[in-house]
Amino acid sequence: MELPKYHETFIPILEILNTVESLKSRELASRVRDLYYSDLPQELLNQKTSSGANVLLDRILWGKSYLKMAKFVSYPKRGEVQITEKGKQILNKGQLPLHKLQNDQDFINHRKSVKSDKENEIDLDTVNVENASPQDLIDSGFSSIETEVKTELLEKLKDIDPYYFEKVILILLKKMGYGDFIETSKSGDGGIDGIINEDKLGLEKIYTQAKRYNENKVREKDIRNFIGAMSGDTSKGVFITTSTFDNFAVKKAKEAHHSIILIDGAKLVDLMLQYNVGVQVKTVYEVKEIDSDFFEGE
Structure with a gap:
């Protein structure tokens, strides 16, 4: 006997959610475990990850995250999960293999919205486990976690108050090393949301515009x-925007006499992760290797 893979929890998750209006994520994971996997040996049920999390609950929560990316479930409010009409339709079919979810257009669009061009060219999520090196598996796992965080971060940005979104942008630019910033008034600002100093002394100014689009x-x-x-x-x-720029907008920015930098949603969440804005470090893993110098004197 072995623990289910995260994608093997898709249908159990949907079946549980189909019986309620919504559930807290942790309660959902516990219900799935108790109803579908309680007959597993206790040592498997108690198995922990290297960071101390319960392996089975962690896999169920990952299953929920993937279902969310493909819009089979939604988050109606903070910390809660709800099955969607799309989720009910797939549940009626009785199966949802991983390859079907990965080929779902909503899932594909969701992943692309937070991945850079380089990440899309080298998709570590499709790594072949049998032929992968340990480093490949680490990179693949890290990529999946980072994409999930970026996805949730972008969704948060699209949901927050537009004025607070403007402030988030100014905080990010401050973290990136620019000087003090000034928020413009919210009426009659003529399309300028903030003014930041390119240097600490404020000798050069940069104007900002933030558009929170879905x-x-x-x-x-x-x-x-x-x-x-x-x-x-x-x-x-x-x-800066949470969405993207159309071709004409990009062309206009390039042709302008001003220096205009465009930051779309994917680039924005990249920068927020890089400068730890709106995110925090959850776990730090150490990968060790032999210290050859230590044995030089043997």
């Missing part, structure tokens, strides 16, 4: 208005 792309008109709102004391601007 699906809508930033258009050429938005870039044109941003450029028009920039006063004569600066020629530099940063336009």
Whole structure:
């Protein structure tokens, strides 16, 4: 006997959620364990990861996360999980193999929205376990965890108050090493959300515009208005969005006499992870190797 793989918990998770309006994530994991896997040996049920987490509960929670990426479940409010109509439809079919979820268009779009071009070219999620080296497996696992964090982070950004989103952007730029920032007034700001100092003394200023969009792309008109709102004391601007820029917006920014940097949702969450804004370190793993110098004197 062995513990179920995370993708083998898909249907049990959906079956539990189909009986309730919503559940807290931890309660969901406990119910799935108790109803479907309680007959496993106690030593398996008590098995821990190297960081001390229960292996089975951790796998169930990962199963929930993957179901969320493909929109088979949703998070109606903080910490809670709910089955969607799409989830009910797949539950009626009685099976959801991993390859079907990975080929689901919602899942593909979700993963692409937070992955850089380089990550999309080398997709570590598809690593062949049988032929992979231990380092490949570590990289693959790390990639999956990071993508999940980026996904949730981007969703948080899309849900928060638009004014607070503007403040998050200014906090990020401050963490990146820029000087003090000034939030503009929320009325009549002419499309400028904040002003940051490029240097600590404030000799050079950069204007910022933050658009918290869900699906809508930033258009050429938005870039044109941003450029028009920039006063004569600066020629530099940063336009940030939780979505993407259409081709005309990108073209307008490139052709502008001003220096306009565009940051889309994928790049934004990359920077937030890099500078620890809105995230925290959960676990630190140490990978050790032989110290050859130690044995030089033998």
